[in-house]
Amino acid sequence: MHRGTDEFRWARRAADKIAMPSTTPRDMIRLGGGLAFPDELPNIVEEAAAAAAMRSEGLQYGPLYGLTDLRDAVVAYLAQDGVSAERENILIVNGAKHGLDLACRVFIEPGDAMIVTGPTYMTALSIMKTHEVEFVVVSQDDNGMKVDELEETLVARRKSGRPLPKLLFDVPDFHNPTGITLSIERRQKLVQLAIEYGFRVLEDDPYRRVRFEGTSIAPIKSFDIGNHVIGLGTVSKILAPGLRIGWVNASPEIVGRMAAQKCDHGTNPFVQRIVAQLFLNRKVDEHIERVKRTLRVHRDTMVEAIHEHLPGSKVDVPHGGYFLWVRLPDEVDADQLVQRAGELKVEVNPGRLSFAGPAPGQFIRLAYSFCDPTEIRAGIARLGEAYRALRSTRATQA
Amino acid sequence: MHRGTDEFRWARRAADKIAMPSTTPRDMIRLGGGLAFPDELPNIVEEAAAAAAMRSEGLQYGPLYGLTDLRDAVVAYLAQDGVSAERENILIVNGAKHGLDLACRVFIEPGDAMIVTGPTYMTALSIMKTHEVEFVVVSQDDNGMKVDELEETLVARRKSGRPLPKLLFDVPDFHNPTGITLSIERRQKLVQLAIEYGFRVLEDDPYRRVRFEGTSIAPIKSFDIGNHVIGLGTVSKILAPGLRIGWVNASPEIVGRMAAQKCDHGTNPFVQRIVAQLFLNRKVDEHIERVKRTLRVHRDTMVEAIHEHLPGSKVDVPHGGYFLWVRLPDEVDADQLVQRAGELKVEVNPGRLSFAGPAPGQFIRLAYSFCDPTEIRAGIARLGEAYRALRSTRATQA
Incomplete structure (x- = not known):
């Protein structure tokens, strides 16, 4: 009686789109999603x-x-x-x-x-x-x-x-x-x-x-x-x-x-x-002031760490918001970097996901919102490890 | 510079569908929507x-x-x-x-x-x-x-x-x-x-x-x-x-x-x-027991009032849920009844809204969930007043 899933007539919009439940390992440093800084969530x-x-x-x-x-x-x-x-x-x-x-x-x-x-x-x-x-x-x-x-x-x-x-x-x-x-x-x-x-x-x-x-x-x-x-x-x-x-x-x-x-x-x-x-x-106003003070430090910490650990990559420093957008040297494949970083327990987003069409270069998105400065430094150091490994592999191949 | 709304190219699904913000007058007896009984909402x-x-x-x-x-x-x-x-x-x-x-x-x-x-x-x-x-x-x-x-x-x-x-x-x-x-x-x-x-x-x-x-x-x-x-x-x-x-x-x-x-x-x-x-x-279980005890009385009250005030209409008595579905005599137009009832400050739903196509008869939907027995009796009495007025108009016209 059971019929295979090929007989489901999905709508076009749903035919190839399935969301997997995701779990993040506890020891993962999360620089991927734009989550709130947990230490300063408001008391409601x-x-x-x-x-x-x-x-x-x-x-x-x-x-x-x-x-x-x-x-x-x-x-x-x-x-x-x-x-x-x-x-x-x-x-x-x-x-x-x-x-x-x-x-x-x-x-x-x-x-x-x-x-x-x-x-x-x-x-x-x-x-x-x-x-x-x-x-x-x-x-x-x-x-x-x-x-x-x-x-x-x-x-x-x-x-x-x-x-x-x-x-x-x-x-x-x-x-x-x-x-x-x-x-x-x-x-x-x-x-x-x-x-x-x-x-x-x-x-x-x-x-x-x-x-x-x-x-x-x-x-x-x-x-x-x-x-x-x-x-x-x-x-x-x-x-x-x-x-x-x-x-x-x-x-x-x-x-x-x-x-x-x-x-x-x-x-x-x-x-x-x-x-x-x-x-x-006025708790919204108070909270905004707190978030600004905190995330400014997060941003500065992350920018500094990127300069130290991702030499050859390019990042502009935004005056606000949650994210840094990093252009990688052409020889560093963004998807490979994201995967290697994951193996080293740091989560970052491949730039590819942010483009409607093909990505015109190698990018990653980093969120400085969720982690504290210590985690940010550790996360970017791990990312730098993956980055160096990929660059040296490339250099060896060339 | 301003262009008229005729230049909005709505999607088909939205072209003729606009929701109006609704307010209910305070003295309206609400037998329309399937709202919860306010006196017994849970303490959370x-x-x-x-x-x-x-x-x-x-x-x-x-x-x-x-x-x-x-x-x-x-x-x-x-x-x-x-x-x-x-x-x-x-x-x-x-x-x-x-x-x-x-x-x-x-x-x-x-x-x-x-x-x-x-x-x-x-x-x-x-x-x-x-x-x-x-x-x-x-x-x-x-x-x-x-x-x-x-x-x-x-x-x-x-x-x-x-x-x-x-x-x-x-x-x-x-x-x-x-x-x-x-x-x-x-x-x-x-x-x-x-x-x-x-x-x-x-x-x-x-x-x-x-x-x-x-x-x-x-x-x-x-x-x-x-x-x-x-x-x-x-x-x-x-x-x-x-x-x-x-x-x-x-x-x-x-x-x-x-x-x-x-x-x-x-x-x-x-x-x-x-x-x-x-x-x-277990507060869900406790709440269900309370709702059942209360709404049973509401249902019985409403059925009794319908028999008294809407003679010639037909209602089956459900064993649960929130609603009574009333078939009106053919000579009572449901939409007219709903409108007259509204003028007498009792809100009921026209049956027409529950049909994908044309309604095969005259119906109204009554919710016994929101009002207490006193309000239910008063509401059905007002509805009965509108009902009698429509029937006598018809009788005079005939």
Whole structure:
């Protein structure tokens, strides 16, 4: 009676995509994922107990768009960045990724084009792939996405009659994985292009407040005209990723369609109350200050260790965020380095995962968020061991 | 510069679907949605504070498949129903609806056929519609979905060369909206048909434990052969809907593909810890007993009030669950009744929303879960007032 799995008729989007449960050995030094620094996760015991006591709010089905108090708190938070929003612009979601997925559900048909930087946030790529998008990849320099290159592409597509992209995805502040911040001129130009070519910009901005030095640049959303920018936010980097609370900031029409695609009957109201309270009692602000102080030291430690242990590689020093993006010498294969590093008990991410197409070189992404300086130094030293081994193998072969 | 909304190129699934934020006036008696009884929501203050104190678990990114302890607690819970599962069969999701959506992402291409009962759970219909399914509607009698009718449809489709359905969705215990429980013979037959015709059965079972009298029938999943049944569960009706914790029970291959479609980076680990603890310390079991005692009285109160205030309508008395499904006399238009009732400050659901196609008669769905007996009596009395007004209008017109 049992039929083989070849008889499962998966949807195209699911045919070759299977997530394996992963476990990390205890002695692994984790420089891979953008996890929070565990020693400084916020103390939310009081807020959790208080929210649990508000039973008929937190334990009942919540409002589809989110708790009024949290939506208002997000409005106030965005105002600090010069973004003016009203409550009806805000939809509470289960993290910014959930917002990206809902935007794809609302705008994307299989085969529609979407603009991304090369490289870009790897999990976002993975979500966009489930919507079967065609990627339009635009390269970056020190000022972020090359908007002139984007314009040339759009001109050429229009000329040739190919359908124009529907969405653009970018992380303008401390870009994942490169740490680059998009210049103000390019932000303004992006909005102009969005209007001219009729696409929507998804501005994913989790790292904006994690700035160690220098001055912030106004969000793309602050230059928006005619609802061409959809802001995606999250408390994952300013509070705690486990809370799974994010938001969308867009026109009521877009927000209404995204809400209609939610399959969670409203994001968890109990956790929303906790987060609303943490915004109101300023614990979010306090936590951001703590994170900035700590991660600045982490970043400096990692940069120094890279200079010591990975000679011949190239790394730019970002002014904030969670990641360093390391260009390896051509003779060091990134995938081999990642594998060897794993054998030496240090976890790093292959750069390949951050590209929609083939990687134009050898890269790895390193997160300095999770480990303390001692672990970071030990981790980069182990990575350096793998690195030297690969280079000497190459030298011997040559 | 501003361009009109006609230039938004929505995806088909989002083109005409917009969710309005809803507010319910304070003096409205709510017999519409399947909300929890607020006076008896569980006290989780202790568990919430304890989970918040486990910072590096609850506030960090959690495992994609869910906390091991919660997956094991679900395995134990399912075992009580005679369903044998292992940890690797369980995926934790944001409520059972989220599981339905993930199953659609994994199996459904636009235009694929899906089998549902007529009527069925209205929010499930709404989710399936976002995946642009073709509905194959099978009618019900007192023993649930007419599987012989289903078989005839499948035979005819195969004969005519039309593609066979990929999924079947049903609520076999205290069906939403009808309260009907599917007979054991039909459960077995459904599995046979699933094997014969190559579809998967989604068994959505939120109300199973809310049984007031009579004996439970083994879940469809307990008759599964060859992974043709996907179980969907939730704590919404056995604990609290606001927690947004549900699960999927399926083969590791299906679960792996569903996990790959999750866009939440793993369901909230902090809330998962709370729920795992509530399973372990037996508060779930205690809560179920309390819910059963209370809702039985609610049901009896509502049935009695219907007999008094809605003469000429027909209602079957379910042995559990949250809802009564009322067939109105043909001369009473359900939509008009719902509107008039709203004017008299009682909220009920039009039966139309529970049908994939046109409703074959006049129905309303009434939930007895949220209101206490006094409110239920007052609500049905107000409904009766609207009902009498509509009938007398009809009588005058005739």
